[in-house]
Each structure stands twice: as structure tokens, then as C-alpha cells.
Amino acid sequence: MFPIEGLSSVNIGIGFLAELIKILLADYMNYIALVVIIASAIFSIMSKFIKVKNDFLRTVLEVSPFWLTFRILGAIFIFMTIFKVGPEFIHSDVTGGTMIGVLPSLLAIFLVSGFLLPLVVDFGLMDLFGTLISKFMYKLFKVPGRSAIDAISSWLGDGTLGIMITDTQYKQGFYTAKEASIIAVCFSLVSLPFSTVIADQLGFMDIFVPFYGTVCLASLACALIMPRIYPLSKFEDTTYMGVEHLKEEVIPKGENVFAFGLKKAVERAETSPSFGDIILNGCKTVIDMYFGLLPLVMAWGTLALIVAEYTPFFTIISYPIVFILKLLAIPNAVEAAPAVLVGFTDMFLPSIMVSVDGIAEVTKFIIGVLSISQLIYLTETGAVVLKSDIPLNLKDLLVVFLVRTAISLPIITLVAKFVIFA
Numbered sequence: 001m002f003p004i005e006g007l008s009s010v011n012i013g014i015g016f017l018a019e020l021i022k023i024l025l026a027d028y029m030n031y032i033a034l035v036v037i038i039a040s041a042i043f044s045i046m047s048k049f050i051k052v053k054n055d056f057l058r059t060v061l062e063v064s065p066f067w068l069t070f071r072i073l074g075a076i077f078i079f080m081t082i083f084k085v086g087p088e089f090i091h092s093d094v095t096g097g098t099m100i101g102v103l104p105s106l107l108a109i110f111l112v113s114g115f116l117l118p119l120v121v122d123f124g125l126m127d128l129f130g131t132l133i134s135k136f137m138y139k140l141f142k143v144p145g146r147s148a149i150d151a152i153s154s155w156l157g158d159g160t161l162g163i164m165i166t167d168t169q170y171k172q173g174f175y176t177a178k179e180a181s182i183i184a185v186c187f188s189l190v191s192l193p194f195s196t197v198i199a200d201q202l203g204f205m206d207i208f209v210p211f212y213g214t215v216c217l218a219s220l221a222c223a224l225i226m227p228r229i230y231p232l233s234k235f236e237d238t239t240y241m242g243v244e245h246l247k248e249e250v251i252p253k254g255e256n257v258f259a260f261g262l263k264k265a266v267e268r269a270e271t272s273p274s275f276g277d278i279i280l281n282g283c284k285t286v287i288d289m290y291f292g293l294l295p296l297v298m299a300w301g302t303l304a305l306i307v308a309e310y311t312p313f314f315t316i317i318s319y320p321i322v323f324i325l326k327l328l329a330i331p332n333a334v335e336a337a338p339a340v341l342v343g344f345t346d347m348f349l350p351s352i353m354v355s356v357d358g359i360a361e362v363t364k365f366i367i368g369v370l371s372i373s374q375l376i377y378l379t380e381t382g383a384v385v386l387k388s389d390i391p392l393n394l395k396d397l398l399v400v401f402l403v404r405t406a407i408s409l410p411i412i413t414l415v416a417k418f419v420i421f422a
Helices: 013-024 029-046 055-061 065-083 096-121 125-141 147-156 159-172 177-186 192-202 205-228 257-270 275-310 313-317 319-327 333-342 349-354 361-373 381-387 394-420
Strands: none
Touching: 013 096, 029 055, 029 065, 029 096, 029 275, 055 275, 065 096, 065 275, 096 159, 096 275, 125 147, 125 205, 125 257, 147 159, 147 177, 159 177, 159 381, 177 205, 177 394, 192 205, 192 349, 192 361, 205 361, 205 394, 275 313, 275 381, 313 319, 313 333, 319 333, 333 349, 333 361, 333 394, 349 361, 361 394, 381 394
């Protein structure tokens, strides 16, 4: 019998398989990550001296000095963390050790999604669903209806999965640069399983429904406002590398919406890739994500956590936040202020910072919900966006993080003070 203890009760197929792999290979995941990240660094260095003839491998391995530096750093950090060698501030439980806890999830979700994403994007599901809700999705959020699948995949599976789907659809011509950017930072939601971890850590599992309901309310407000303001408003409605823009067709007058959507889904499925192409492209996707992304997650995540845990950087830059929290009459404003900004590095840090004794329950609730609603984390979703072809850079992500915080914080505070803890 397979050990299935730890599987989430709410998930989608891809997310379920990823969790199952993570549980079955739990004893080996760290060493698999070690081998992959070190191999990425070694082969990338070798490609500087040996001509790589295969076009795909050349694309994966021949990177700029900037990216090569972080592949090497990622290899050094994971080696030091797993074998506990070198300075403790690199391999401690709150820096490199935290990142080691993130990597198994990414290993599993990249492996499964690399082969199964075509089932979501190439066989008509997005065409059917997108047609059904296309009208109100574009009016409200400035994105095609099919983007709802990205949101559902994130909500029930994993936020990185939603970004990968968005990136794939962008490169195929279904999204413009502006639409892909909006979807990546407004619809790639933190999954239910991850949200339960935050709620449990703060002691709110008994009120998880209102806890997550507040997350949804704040995220909805962000999705309504952000497409209309900077930085998302600056992007053009141009396609990736000039590919044909595959817009959602207008439903003919008098035609049944479901019937039209089903017809479009069948047409899409008829042009789907063969089984052999799915396997070949899946292998390429997994290799690209493993070699290109995992070292960056390890390097950036560890560096960000070192700054957060061992320097006063976030405490210093959070001084203006203290004033805002006091203005909102949030208890423990001085202690909570750094937690408002530190979420840019990692989703779990804010809840860890306020889970100590002496912090008011209402403050824990506000910070916990805010950390989920902020959505951009360099240790996970941020790194995936930067590695993708979606045209968002690091500065854009920082601005998005701050804007989401500015929109979400007052909403969450009102709900916490006048509904949850009234």
C-alpha cells in the first residue's frame, strides 16, 4: 500500500499527482534537487568551453554570466545546506533550510506539469471554459475567459502551475503581453493547501472559511483595480515574438453559448499534439525548468532569507509601514511592520514573524491573510515569472507587490476588525 498520509483533500489532478510523488519520494527529494542544481551549474560552465551541438541543450545551458552566477551560487548553497558545511547563516533552518523545504514541491509540480499541461491547454478545456465566461472576464479584468483556468489551477493546485500555464498560452498566441502579465500577478493565486499551512501556523484553522474568504475578497479587489493602473497598464497588447493573436471569438448572435464553446473545444482538440510530441516536449519542459529555475530559486531564496533574518534591512525600510499600521489602529504595529514587507522574499516569513507570543490575534489574522494576498514571492512565484517569457522584470514585481499590499491591507483590516473580531 502506498503511503498517502499528507495528501490534501482539495486538489486538481496535476496537483494531486505532484503531492503523491513528493510523498512517495520524500526521502530522496533533497538529493534529487542537489544532483539537478549541481549538474545545472557544472554543465553550464562546461558549455562555455565545449560547443554544444544540440539546439535545445544549447538553449538550456548557454546562459549569460548573470544567470550562470546564480546557477553556481544555487549549487554552492544547496551543497552547504544539505551537508551542513560552511557558515551557519547560509545553511540554517531559517535560510537554506527553508529553501530545501520548498524545492521538493517544485521538483514534483514541474515534473508532473511538464507532461500533463497539454491536457489542460491543448485539448479544448480552456477553449470551452473561456467561451462560457469570456464576456464578463474581459469587462471586469481585461483578460480572456480562458484565464479562469489559470486561476483554478493555481487555487486548487499550485501558484507556479498557473504561471506555467499562462506562459505557455502567451507563447502560443492566446494572450498578449499585457494579458499574460495581468494573469500572472492577479490570477496565479496561492493554493488552498498552502493557505491551510499559514492558517494552521497562526491558529486559525477553526475559522479557515472566513480566513480564506478574506483572501479571496482582497485578491478580487486587486484583480479589478491592478489591470487599470501602473505597472500592468504600461504593457502593450502585442503577442510573443509576433505570433498570430488567437483571440476568443465573439459568440454569434442567437447561438447557444455552451454549444459554441464545445465546438471551439473540439476544433482545438483536433489539432492537439501527438502522444510522442507530448512526451518529447514534456521532457524538454522538465529539463528546462529543472536546470533553469531550481538553481535560481535556491540562490535567490537563500540570499533573500539571509537578508531578512540576519540584517536589519526589512526593519529599517518598514519604518513608514509602522505609521500606516498605527493609522489603521492595528495592534503591535512596530512588531508587525517588517512582516508586511518581508513577504516579498518568502510567503511563510510574515506568519513566522507574528506567530510569537504577545502579538494580538487580530494582527496575526491581518498579516496572515495579507501574506497570502500579496502573491509575489521571490522564493517561488517571483522566480518562476522571471524565468518565464512573460514580460515582467524584478522592478515590476516589486511594484506589483507594493500595490497589492496597498490595496489589500485596508480591506483585510476592515474585515478583521469589524467582522471577524468585532
